[in-house]
Amino acid sequence: MHALxxxxxxxxxxxxSIAIALxxxxxxxxxxxxxxxxxxxxxxxxxxxxxxxxxxxALRDAAQTPGVxxxxxxTTHLIRKLLLPQLPRAIADxxxxxxxxxxxxxxxxxxxxxxxxxxxxxxVRTVTTALAPIAWMNPDDTPVFLPNQPVTPPRWQSRFQVxxxxxxxxxxxxxxxxxxxxxxxxxxxRDHMKFLCAGGSLNLGLWSEHYxxxxxxxxxxxxIVGFPWFDRVREEEDNLESLLSFVEQGGEAPLVFxxxxxxVHVAGSFYEVATRVCxxxxxxxxLLVNQRDYAPKAxxxxxxxxxxxxxxxxxxxxxxxxxSGGIGSTAQALRSGRPALIIPFAHDQFDNAARxxxxxxxxxxxxxxxxxxxxxxxxxxxxxxxxxxxxxxxxGPKIAASDGARGAADAIERAMASQAC
Numbered sequence: 567m568h569a570l571x572x573x574x575x576x577x578x579x580x581x582x583s584i585a586i587a588l589x590x591x592x593x594x595x596x597x598x599x600x601x602x603x604x605x606x607x608x609x610x611x612x613x614x615x616x617x618x619x620x621x622x623x624a625l626r627d628a629a630q631t632p633g634v635x636x637x638x639x640x641t642t643h644l645i646r647k648l649l650l651p652q653l654p655r656a657i658a659d660x661x662x663x664x665x666x667x668x669x670x671x672x673x674x675x676x677x678x679x680x681x682x683x684x685x686x687x688x689x690v691r692t693v694t695t696a697l698a699p700i701a702w703m704n705p706d707d708t709p710v711f712l713p714n715q716p717v718t719p720p721r722w723q724s725r726f727q728v729x730x731x732x733x734x735x736x737x738x739x740x741x742x743x744x745x746x747x748x749x750x751x752x753x754x755x756r757d758h759m760k761f762l763c764a765g766g767s768l769n770l771g772l773w774s775e776h777y778x779x780x781x782x783x784x785x786x787x788x789x790i791v792g793f794p795w796f797d798r799v800r801e802e803e804d805n806l807e808s809l810l811s812f813v814e815q816g817g818e819a820p821l822v823f824x825x826x827x828x829x830v831h832v833a834g835s836f837y838e839v840a841t842r843v844c845x846x847x848x849x850x851x852x853l854l855v856n857q858r859d860y861a862p863k864a865x866x867x868x869x870x871x872x873x874x875x876x877x878x879x880x881x882x883x884x885x886x887x888x889x890s891g892g893i894g895s896t897a898q899a900l901r902s903g904r905p906a907l908i909i910p911f912a913h914d915q916f917d918n919a920a921r922x923x924x925x926x927x928x929x930x931x932x933x934x935x936x937x938x939x940x941x942x943x944x945x946x947x948x949x950x951x952x953x954x955x956x957x958x959x960x961x962g963p964k965i966a967a968s969d970g971a972r973g974a975a976d977a978i979e980r981a982m983a984s985q986a987c
């Protein structure tokens with residue numbers, strides 16, 4: 567079969583599609599990834615087909631769009647400033663891509679608005695995906711939507727927030743999406759993003775059951791298949807030999823700081839604070855800063871800055887992982903068996919931070935509250951309380967055994983064979 571993937575967003579959105587596509591390609595299927603042209607070299611470099619979707623946009627520009635990484639209103643700003651303005655072009659591009667490639671199935675990302683309608687028009691079967699558990703919006707799962715919520719919110723609060731979140735998506739998203747669909751001659755609808763996150767005849771939850779297990783109240787069409795692993799971005803990897811030499815030289819394992827590929831662009835003084843804390847702790851620190859101009863200006867004998875390194879290679883060598891809590895970096899931190907400090911900025915990161923805390927493998931700190939004393943205190947707690955390291959070491963092998971690429975490929979093949987998607 568020919569499978570077309572539609573990931574939109576940062577590397578954390580694109581990498582799962584690459585992992586699943588590579589597994590399907592290994593089984594003899596043809597795979598194409600349609601996404602931001604920013605990722606063309608990465609996708610073609612691993613031997614997959616590429617199709618452009620929308621205009622090329624640097625992740626730095628997207629992340630620095632005012633409001634899209636703001637704690638309380640990030641999703642609204644993302645919709646109004648990035649998704650809806652680009653939607654007419656994205657729908658047209660996707661329609662043209664389907665006509666040209668004629669895929670058998672489209673594996674849809676939660677932000678692929680309009681794609682279900684285009685697929686229905688052209689008779690292409692679809693599979694929807696959820697990258698993080700919060701996307702399923704199940705109140706029985708006690709999701710955490712806001713930075714000031716407790717690690718395990720009361721059930722009434724979860725039910726209310728799921729209802730309110732659904733209403734807000736209708737208010738801020740559905741009208742704009744329906745306008746674009748009408749202009750493209752496509753049928754309109756309701757709850758567009760909810761469908762992409764949790765609906766359809768087959769919806770894949772791309773995480774391990776040790777992270778969020780299946781619940782009786784999940785829809786029968788929802789399948790948890792595991793974390794799909796991919797983290798090689800060779801054109802961005804920075805002097806790995808030097809990095810490994812620094813990490814492995816005598817002394818204790820380092821603290822590894824990363825804000826992923828979104829939060830890093832709105833880091834503010836985070837890396838300067840991290841450097842001072844490493845000095846106070848007299849611990850080695852590795853800062854993954856994405857771009858050289860984001861590295862702290864002050865030097866330290868304990869700290870080195872690098873643009874990027876594969877998390878699967880670096881995290882297992884850490885004493886602790888400090889990350890913003892995107893689902894990709896969170897999964898790799900869990901897989902490494904090392905305790906984690908999650909510093910969430912927006913979107914699903916608050917929920918991922920709460921799950922890490924509930925699992926006992928780490929703790930959390932709001933990025934707006936980060937200063938030298940608070941970061942120092944949290945890291946001391948993480949390093950001296952043996953329960954974090956013990957829980958992380960026990961969970962790591964279970965998470966590592968999760969093969970989401972294989973699980974997703976199995977589910978897609980079964981669905982196509984039975985025409986269930």
